[in-house]
Amino acid sequence: MSTEAPVTPFAALPGAVGAPPQHYGAPLREQKALAAGEAIVDLSDRAVLALTGDDRLSWLDSLTSQSIARLQPGESAETLLLDPTGRLEHAIRLLDDGVTTWLLVDAPQADALRAWLDRMRFMLRVEIADRSSEYATIGSLGSFDEIAAAPNGVPLVWVDPWRAVVRGGHQYAAEAGHPSADWSYREIVVARETLAELTRLPAAGTLALEALRIAAWRPRLVTEADDRTIPHELDWLRSAVHLSKGCYRGQETVAKVHNLGHPPRRLVMLHLDGSEGVLPAHGDAVLDGEREVGAITSAALHYELGPIALAVIKRSVDPAATLVVHAAEATMAAAQETIVPTDAGAEANVPRLPRLGAVHR
Known part of the structure; x- marks a missing residue:
């Protein structure tokens, strides 16, 4: 038996399962406390990157999907780094304190994102550093802002813009x-050194946060996206894309799909038949009759809604169809709740041009 200290002090709390803990023995009770703003979630496995230098905001603005060149100290934003064809590569939660722009990302993204940004600096006045060994992330739906670090005098609190459609x-x-x-x-x-002290606060596990996130239709890169995902499929234009800002990588696809086309897939929330007492896993197949039409991206047991999931399915699937999910241990019916509708996109309403040679009467 290992005698090593837990990766995070929260893993040493009574009933803790996992590091960071998925739960502390009462996932549904933890959900209720988290939803009420009365608990925090240890997210110390996530990465914290820092950009410094006078060009940091204008430079990041030129590379990513959101308009952030004039981000003010203390303001929060979300932006996406796309590949040249408009597919998702990185999702970045960011805030600026007047001296440093802080990038909050999931740990699997950190090395690749930092390396790519470092290659794109050229002669600009910007420096990139991974500060994850000094700083950690805590999640909450309440006001625990007093625990925030403020290395440059501005408390580092990122407020999720998902709550309303952002400008642009x-x-x-x-x-x-x-x-x-x-x-x-x-x-x-x-400050990572304060994590042990923060265990005095009421804590909820990551499963509680995941259930509330799914119920809010909030996409997350590491679960909802794959190597084909474009932002439109996840309704991510509402918080992370500015449709009228200057050029950035992948912008042509963003504009073309939004103005002239339709995303090939769409995000739905599924209300699952819970009679089997199991939840599907990421990647489990979603079927319409005998036809496979998509896959589960996230699933959870919600304290009010019961078993729910997010799934990405083909755009053409009838929104009224009752789908079937094939999990490893069970097959379950799933009722759709539309997030991205079948007619999403084509917002420009450009009239169809007549075919060459067509006869006009």
Whole structure:
């Protein structure tokens, strides 16, 4: 038996399962506390990158999807780094404190993102550093801002813009009843050396956060995206894309799909038949009759909604169809709740041109 200290002090709390803990023995009770803004979530396995230098914001603005050149100290934003064909490569949660722009990313992204950004600096006044050994991330839906680090005098609190459509963005989902209205999520950057002290606060596990995220229709790169994903499929234009900013990598695809075409796939939330008592896993097949039409991206047991999931399916699937999910241990029915509708895109309403040689009467 290993006698090594836990990777995170939260893993030493009573009932903790995992590091960072997935739960502390009562996932549904933890969900309720988190939803009420009364608990924090240890996300110390995520990465914290720092950009310094006078050109940091204008430079990042030129590379990514959001308009951030004039981001003010203390303001939060979300931006996407796309490949030249418009497919998702990185999702970045960022805030600026007047001296440093802080990039909060999932750990698997950190090395590749830092390396790519480093190659793109050229002669600009910007430096990139991984500060994950000094700083950690804490999640919450409440106000625990007093625990935030403030190395340059501005508390490092990233407030998720998902709660409303940002300026320059666009929402494909119906406005009425969008669950983001209750999504008050924030990520607080703390000094890593203070994590042990923060275990005195009420804690919820990552499973609780995941359930609330799914219920808010909030996409996450490491779960909802694959190597074909474009932002439109996940309704990610509402928080992370500015449709009228200057040129950036992948912009042509973003504009073309939004103005003239339709995304080939669409994000849905599924209400699952819970009679088997199991949840599907990431990648499990979603079927319409005998036809495979997509895959589960995230699933959780919600304290009010029961078993739910996000899935990416073909655009053509009838929104009224009851789907079937093939999990390893069970097959379950799944009722759709539309996030991205079948007619998403084609916002320019460009009239169809007549075919050459067509006869006009």
